[in-house]
Amino acid sequence: MADTAMRNSGLPEPRGPRGGDDPPDSPCGQDDPLGRAVWRLRSRACWEDAAALLAPHAAEGPEAAQRRTAVLIEQCMYTGRGWGAAEDALRSAEALAGDDEERGAAACERGHLAYASTLLSVRDRADEARSALGRAAALLGPQSPTRPLLDFRRGLIAQHLSENPGDATAAFERAHAGATARGQRLLLSFTWRHVAAMAEQDGRLSEARYGFTESLRIREELGYLVGIAPALVSLAAVTEDENEAARLRREASRLVRLLGGVPTWLARRLGGD
Structure with missing residues (x-):
């Protein structure tokens, strides 16, 4: 300890x-x-x-x-x-x-x-x-409290393993609706993040900025500290103001250092910036 x-x-x-x-x-x-x-x-x-x-x-x-x-x-x-x-x-x-x-x-x-x-x-x-x-x-069952999480994880499979953006977006949207209805705010921060990522991939940058901002807001409100740095970096990637984007990346680097280099994949990426 x-x-x-x-x-x-x-x-x-x-x-x-x-x-x-x-x-x-x-x-x-x-x-x-x-x-x-x-x-x-x-x-x-x-x-x-x-x-x-x-x-x-x-x-x-x-x-x-x-x-x-x-x-x-x-x-x-x-x-x-x-x-x-x-x-x-x-x-x-x-x-x-x-x-x-x-x-x-x-x-x-x-x-x-x-x-x-x-x-x-x-x-x-x-x-x-x-x-x-x-x-x-x-x-x-359809009313299971785990169902939104399951939908989200099926979206991850479609996005990253099957490379099927249509199925991924549909699964993330189902998960988002379920998390909203059940008040599952931590999960909601993840669905916002991935819905935004799909929008970014399609070139819909204003939608991506909104989604990444919402994901970051929820994580900050909940105090999900380990998830804040990735949210900052994602938002920085779609921020039009270069000074603001640089500030977001600096804050992400600070948090990663305070957490001992976690997330490790993000620490490597920021170390190369």
Whole structure:
């Protein structure tokens, strides 16, 4: 914990989602001390510490087991490491799942882990990712709170693995509508970001600026510190004022340094600027 405190000195205190704002990919509810502690660590890129707090509860409870899995998979996405721990946590969550909702949520996490492995060129698991998310779709009912997250992850597959922008946009829009209806604001920050990315790809820069601005605003409001730097860089890429774009990139670099070089892919990119 001492290294964590040193690494995070100078960062603002994360506030986190409250009540209905807590999305299915959040590690714990925010209305209890454990949930607040897990959110604080997760938002500051301290995933191993967050997973350790959840471990005693994850040993017997499927919900906590899936939340712990989500924390560790997020670490893989942001750092490119921790794959073995995430896989072990996922297997435990799958073993504890007792109904279709829990099995569907676990399948959604398996699809996300396989997608991350493929995207980051660790191991090609694209077929596993598609199969797992298809299984999740069959298990989760239309009113499942996990459904918007599933739609979002299917959009990621279409965007980055299948290179099908039409399917990706449709999936992101479904996820966006679901996250809006359920008040899942952290997920909403991700759907705004990817809807904006599709608009940027199509040359619709004013729409892209709006979406990236909304994504950044939500992350700042929630105190999702580890996600703010990527949002700043995305907004900078579509900002017309070069001085403002440079300011956004400088702020992103500062946050990445304060978080100990996380996200690692962004640290490499900013280091080359």
